[in-house]
Amino acid sequence: MKAGKLPATVLFSLLLLFLSFASGYGAGPGVVLYRVGDSGQEAVAFVKQYLEAKGYQVALYQGESVIEKHVEKANLINRSAARVFVAIEMTGGERKRVMVARTEAKKGDGRFLTIDEVPERFAGESRILADAVAGTFGVRAKQMPLFPLLGIGIPGIFIEVQLTEADFQDVANKLYIGMEKYFSEGVRR
Secondary structure: OOOOOOOHHHHHHHHHHHHHHHHHHOOOOEEEEEEOOOOOHHHHHHHHHHHHHOOOEEEEEEOOOOHHHHHHHHHHHHHOOEEEEEEEEEEEOOOOEEEEEEEOOOOOOOOOOOOOOHHHHHHHHHHHHHHHHHHHHOOOOEEEOOHHHOOOOOOEEEEEEEEOHHHHHHHHHHHHHHHHHHHHOOOOO
16 A cells, blocks of 8 residues: 555545534434323324424434333433433324423432432423423423433423324424424523
8 A cells, every 4th residue: 555545445434434424413403202102103203204304303212101111211312412302292182282391300419310300400401491392382381290201311391282183283393493492592402
């Protein structure tokens, strides 16, 4: 090999590495959708596709009702690059009804936090996110204990939506607008 020339495999590897960084650089923030309950698969899948079309990186998880399985998923989510967590329960109904809530987590003392104290570290950001999303739906955000947020180490909210199939687009758009408002209020991307 002559000095100053790189083998083709090294150049190809460097190009792939560059492209992987370049594609991630322009992508929108990461969002976790955590589907609560057994219904609403089609509606949540629509919301996921809508947010991805708007430039968000969306990971979809099926919610768990068993604490051990939930903790496993929370650990995966906490290690991801996601910036927000949205637990979402979508059910059918005759008319649209929306509730947005943030956690009522207790404050932890000391260096090590219990699973129910972790969300409190992000209580301020979660409040801003909940208020931004609730505002787009014309409702007030509530504060309550939320099982899906146990152990989640990023700002998170819970949304409960009762809707018809005709409401899918409107719900997805309002969630998107609320998250855009949240991300534009500060350097949260």
